Amino acid sequence: MAEDDREWVFESIVGYLSSPIWLIPINEFLETKSLVFDDEEENKLSYTDIHMQYKTLVERLLDNYMREVGISDQQFLDACTSPFAKSKTMQSVFQPILATDDFQMFRSMMVQKNMELQLQALRIIKETSGSLPDSLTDGVDEMKELEEQEISILQDVLKKSKEEYEAQKRRQLLEVETPSARSSTSHKSAAISREAQDTNFAPGQQRNSAKAKTEVNRDSSGSNNVHHTRIVNGSSATEYNPERSTAARKEVKISRLETEKSGALSGSSSTVTPELERNGVEDSVLPAVRTPPRCAQGGGSQPVSEACLEEAHREAGFSKPFTELSTSQQEEIQQRAAYLRLQRDKLHALKKEQQKSTPTSPEVTSNPEPTTTSNVSPEAVGQSQRNGACTPPPPPPPPSAQRCNSSKKEVSAEERKVSADERKQLQKRKHLADKLKEEVIRK
Amino acid sequence: MGEAQKGLLSVIEKLKGTTEKEVRIVLLGLDNAGKTTLLKSLASEDVNTITPTQGFNIKSVASHGMKLNVWDIGGQRKIRPFWKKYLENTDLLIYVIDSADKKRFEETGLELSELIDEEHLKGVPVLIFANKQDLATASPASEIAEGLNLHTYRDRQWQIQACSAVSGEGVQDGMNWICNNIANKKK
Secondary structure, X not given: OOHHHHHHHHHHHHHXXXXXXXXXXXXXXXXXXXXHOOOOOOEOHHHXXXXXXXXXXXXXXXXXXXXXXXXXXXXHHHHHOOHHHHOHHHHHHHHHHHHHHOHHHHHHHHHHHHHHHHHHHHHHHHHHHOOOOHHHHOOOHHHHHHHHHHHHHHHHHHHHHHHHHHHHHXXXXXXXXXHHHHHHHHHHOHHHHHHHHHHHHOOOHHHHHHHHHHHHHHHOOOHHHHHHHHHHHHHHHHHHOHHHHHHHHHHHHHHHHHHHHHHHOOOOHHHHHHHHHHHHHHOOOOOOOOHHHHHXXXXXXXXXXXXXXXXXXXXXXXXXXXXXXXXXXXHHHHHHHHHHHHHHHHHHHHHHHHHHHOOOOOOOOOOHHHHHHHHHOHHHHHHHHHHHHHOOOOOOOOHHHHOOOOOHHHHHHHHHHHOOOHHHHHHHHHHHHHHHHHHHHHO | OHHHHHHHHHHHHXXXXXXXXXXXXXXXXXXXXXXXXXXXXXXXXXXXXXXXXXXXXXEEEEEOOEEEEEEEEOOOHHHHHXXXXXXXXXXXXXXXXXXXXXHHHHHHHHHHXXXXXXXXXXXOOEEEEEEOOOOOOXXXXXXXXXXXXXXXXXXXXXXXXXXEXXXXXXXXXXXXXXXXXXXXXXX
16 A cells, blocks of 8 residues: 555545534534533443444444545554554544543543533523522532631530530430430431431541531430531531531431420430530541540440441431432432523524524535534534523524624524525535635645 | 444554553442452552442553453342443453352352353353452352352353452452463463
8 A cells, every 4th residue: 555545545534533524423422412421430321322322323424434435444444553643633533433442531521521511501501691590609609608607606616615514424414314315316317317327338537527416416405405506517517528518408407307306305415515516526537536426425325325326227228328418419409400401401402403404405515514613612602502592583683694704603603593595595605615625625 | 334343343443552452351240249349449449438339330450461441330130231231342250249148149149140141251251259258257269169150161261269359358369360361361
């Protein structure tokens, strides 16, 4: 095989991989299928099916191309293994092919696409409604404020706990009553025991301390202390684990219920709480934070309470996965996800429409061209999307759209809307044909 | 079409141009057998934060000059039907057994024998890890081998290896067997 022959094959392949015939289906596939790809470490089973579909798509496309151009597999391979193909710029061109055989590469491609779309959707939401709705900003700023508030409350509580430390003797006596109270509470709510169980499974001390808190909460049932305890619980959880703070909040809610339920059972153990809290906070450097609270509880009650907790765990079902934790967040997350999805779907539908509304012409290659540009550049997509979303009945095209030498983006976004206008279509086609010719000649 | 596809696949494979030999290993077994723990142990990662696998995990481990791509697929009953999808082009099967879970020896034996009969796993070497040997109630590997009738496997290489994925004991021995076996088999 002559050297320049190989070069020709290689350039043809690269040209194909940069052309809309290849890019459009690939891009569309990525956009439609990327939704389920998140950046969790574990892969979902559905990824595999999508990967298979992707393989089929790429194979079909390449097969068609090679047959059309008359390149054999061997030529294709020779070209692709040539030094040109190894360069950095070429790597990105060949990536979609490589991803068929490399699941991890495929996965990262999809995850990236999903994020891009997510960001696009967010930007569109922001641009159309001025600001992001509460459900989408929640996890960030507001939480920080809350955190700060809670930290200051925690400090107060710590001070108080020091004062109450003096009353330890009296408390130990009253501790004996607590187990009975706790056993009844642990039966009352499966939800809280699940929380406790989850935290129990997790080895991290943060979770242990969270667990200690749940325990604490159940213990403390002094009627005048209810509110107090609630705050303590919330604040410490948030402080330990800001990113899980929604879960912590939920936990607080549950434990408040719990506290109220058991309100009458042991009135005077109120002092336990701050003390335990203090332990939980200050000893958080210890590998197991669970131990300090246990010590503080005093000898007699310890085995009993342990048994109760164990029982509660069993009741909740040991096989509950750790991800159960997230159920507490799910409501909020679902709300957000639904909103985002809605936006994404809209975006997607619009993109599709754009592609469809391109006038059907015998020149297949000339038409997809603008769509690709709009696909490739997020700016353009955002632009057209905004137009469509803000003003449901598409406005009559501004006169500027008539200029056919306006930028391609504009052509693709605006001219398509007036696809009825034959003249414009012709102009566009001509323009595109010119572009294509130019590209071909350049090659 | 079929021929073209075959050619295309080989093209794509060679496209990678990696000098390393890549080996595809599938890690299977019942739920709670310790597959993900074993996987993380192989990759020298923390084994303390493992939760039941709902999907699958992949890790690439470099060993003996080869790149081992290990696929760990969840073992819960409801996802076992999906195992089939991951068996194609597999170079080696690792099957993990909870040696202390005597009640489910029969179940695990059935799953293994089904795998052995799979078309895609024809002649594929099997390494069985008798995991959780750190537990006092664990059965010895020899007993498990007998229970699984491993000696009746004539169509492939097999090996049973006692191990504890948590402590890491025995895991490396198993990996050595794999590497020796693959190195012999693959040109």
